[in-house]
Amino acid sequence: xxxxxxxxxxxxxxxxxxxxxxxxxxxxxxxxxxxxxxxxxxxxxxxxxxxxxxxxxxxxxxxxxxxxxxxxxxxxxxxxxxxxxxxxxxxxxxxxxxxxxxxxxxxxxxxxxxxxxxxxxxxxxxxxxxxxxxxxxxxxxxxxxxxxxxxxxxxxxxxxxxxxxxxxxxxxxxxxxxxxxxxxxxxxxxxxxxxxxxxxxxxx
Amino acid sequence: xxxxxxxxxxxxxxxxxxxxxxxxxxxxxxxxxxxxxxxxxxxxxxxxxxxxxxxxxxxxxxxxxxxxxxxxxxxxxxxxxxxxxxxxxxxxxxxxxxxxxxxxxxxxxxxxxxxxxxxxxxxxxxxxxxxxxxxxxxxxxxxxxxxxxxxxxxxxxxxxxxxxxxxxxxxxxxxxxxxxxxxxxxxxxxxxxxxxxxxxxxxxxxxxxxxxxxxxxxxxxxxxxxxxxxxxxxxxxxxxxxxxxxxxxxxxxxxxxxxxxxxxxxxxxxxxxxxxxxxxxxxxxxxxxxxxxxxxxxxxxxxxxxxxxxxxxxxxxx
Numbered sequence: 001x002x003x004x005x006x007x008x009x010x011x012x013x014x015x016x017x018x019x020x021x022x023x024x025x026x027x028x029x030x031x032x033x034x035x036x037x038x039x040x041x042x043x044x045x046x047x048x049x050x051x052x053x054x055x056x057x058x059x060x061x062x063x064x065x066x067x068x069x070x071x072x073x074x075x076x077x078x079x080x081x082x083x084x085x086x087x088x089x090x091x092x093x094x095x096x097x098x099x100x101x102x103x104x105x106x107x108x109x110x111x112x113x114x115x116x117x118x119x120x121x122x123x124x125x126x127x128x129x130x131x132x133x134x135x136x137x138x139x140x141x142x143x144x145x146x147x148x149x150x151x152x153x154x155x156x157x158x159x160x161x162x163x164x165x166x167x168x169x170x171x172x173x174x175x176x177x178x179x180x181x182x183x184x185x186x187x188x189x190x191x192x193x194x195x196x197x198x199x200x201x202x203x204x
Numbered sequence: 205x206x207x208x209x210x211x212x213x214x215x216x217x218x219x220x221x222x223x224x225x226x227x228x229x230x231x232x233x234x235x236x237x238x239x240x241x242x243x244x245x246x247x248x249x250x251x252x253x254x255x256x257x258x259x260x261x262x263x264x265x266x267x268x269x270x271x272x273x274x275x276x277x278x279x280x281x282x283x284x285x286x287x288x289x290x291x292x293x294x295x296x297x298x299x300x301x302x303x304x305x306x307x308x309x310x311x312x313x314x315x316x317x318x319x320x321x322x323x324x325x326x327x328x329x330x331x332x333x334x335x336x337x338x339x340x341x342x343x344x345x346x347x348x349x350x351x352x353x354x355x356x357x358x359x360x361x362x363x364x365x366x367x368x369x370x371x372x373x374x375x376x377x378x379x380x381x382x383x384x385x386x387x388x389x390x391x392x393x394x395x396x397x398x399x400x401x402x403x404x405x406x407x408x409x410x411x412x413x414x415x416x417x418x419x420x421x422x423x424x425x426x427x428x429x430x431x432x433x434x435x436x437x438x439x440x441x442x443x444x445x446x447x448x449x450x451x452x453x454x455x456x457x458x459x460x461x462x463x464x465x466x467x468x469x470x471x472x473x474x475x476x477x478x479x480x481x482x483x484x485x486x487x488x489x490x491x492x493x494x495x496x497x498x499x500x501x502x503x504x505x506x507x508x509x510x511x512x513x514x515x516x517x518x519x520x521x522x
Binding site for chain 2: 029070074078082085094105106113131136138139144147151168171175179182187198
């Protein structure tokens with residue numbers, strides 16, 4: 001899993017960045033649905049759509065390597081599923097169409113996510129009447145994932161500097177212990193956060 | 205197992221979306237009503253924990269590595285209702301923050317990995333726990349539940365893909381189930397090792413009273429049992445029954461009949477030896493699945509024995 005979240009360049013300034021989150025995600029979702037609804041072998045539509053995406057990406061001034069790397073990282077999953085379609089009647093054409101379609105959808109959603117700070121995405125979900133408890137959970141998850149990642153890194157580094165060379169079995173037990181302690185620290189932290197939230201007047 | 209955009213038919217996406225919304229909505233309602241207010245940050249931190257745990261790479265072989273998925277781990281540690289919310293938060297963040305899993309497939313991904321995996325996993329865990337007590341029983345139940353939930357979730361995923369008419373069922377089921385039978389081994393190993401480590405450090409988290417608080421009520425079992433079986437009935441049963449009529453009927457009702465799988469795509473290995481009503485390809489798949497499940501069951505027991513060896517000696521005071 002890559003650690004870099006998509007909103008790394010979301011705080012830049014460009015015409016795309018300035019659009020409200022609702023517009024961006026609305027357009028991206030419409031783009032996905034449209035792509036899925038056109039006939040599978042309408043290649044000219046795919047061509048027009050990819051030109052459109054490239055144009056938006058250029059205007060947004062997000063480094064191309066950032067977007068390309070993310071797409072390439074997700075492409076194997078896509079290919080894996082699409083490969084099975086090769087055994088269908090009309091396989092190769094279907095395979096190519098599936099890969100093209102999915103990649104376009106992926107790139108479209110990715111552009112919307114990459115130009116929107118995640119806090120804005122959360123606010124958008126809130127306006128879409130996602131239940132409050134889920135919103136709080138999502139916000140806390142986003143806030144604390146970086147912290148817990150750093151914590152697990154520190155734990156693993158400390159453990160590594162004490163272990164010269166671990167065999168695979170030992171490595172597995174060691175990593176599991178890291179996960180277990182990470183869990184215990186998370187629940188302790190959750191208790192402290194709850195106290196802090198209540199102290200600031202939070203009501204469930 | 206994250207389905208990207210572009211692989212599900214509109215009907216499949218809508219049905220899975222409805223099932224996922226119902227399951228998640230119910231879990232949220234239950235969590236709000238019954239859990240103490242201190243549970244809200246616990247759900248968020250639980251999801252952040254799953255995120256961080258998923259980033260840890262476990263070396264497998266030849267430079268490859270695997271990582272935890274976490275559905276059963278969270279269900280065992282925090283309870284099944286909390287696990288549904290936690291895994292949903294993880295999947296939604298993966299969708300919106302990492303573009304991992306499509307937006308139109310979000311419902312399907314939620315259903316497979318946030319409802320079926322923890323739900324089936326927890327049911328199996330409880331079932332095995334009832335038969336085998338003690339620490340060894342707990343680890344045995346954890347290992348088998350983690351393995352089986354991974355496989356069942358992948359079978360649901362295969363059913364959704366096949367019903368969308370993108371990939372043939374005879375190919376996607378063995379491919380998905382086969383790969384996830386292997387992935388499940390890793391998941392079972394990591395989950396069991398982690399649970400064993402947590403028990404060692406904080407046995408109080410598994411006191412009978414604390415555990416009763418996490419356990420689902422009869423109503424929860426009914427709701428999730430119904431949701432999961434409805435999903436599996438729609439996505440898997442039409443293919444699992446050997447009757448092409450049933451398949452065609454369902455395909456017709458749901459509007460996929462133009463994709464109907466006409467010719468057998470993989471030749472039957474034992475032509476002429478089929479059981480009436482089940483062609484031999486299906487039979488081979490069923491036999492392979494049962495054999496794999498039995499092997500996983502025995503391996504889980506062996507793993508629990510290795511991780512919890514001296515229990516009897518402690519009990520008899522030796």
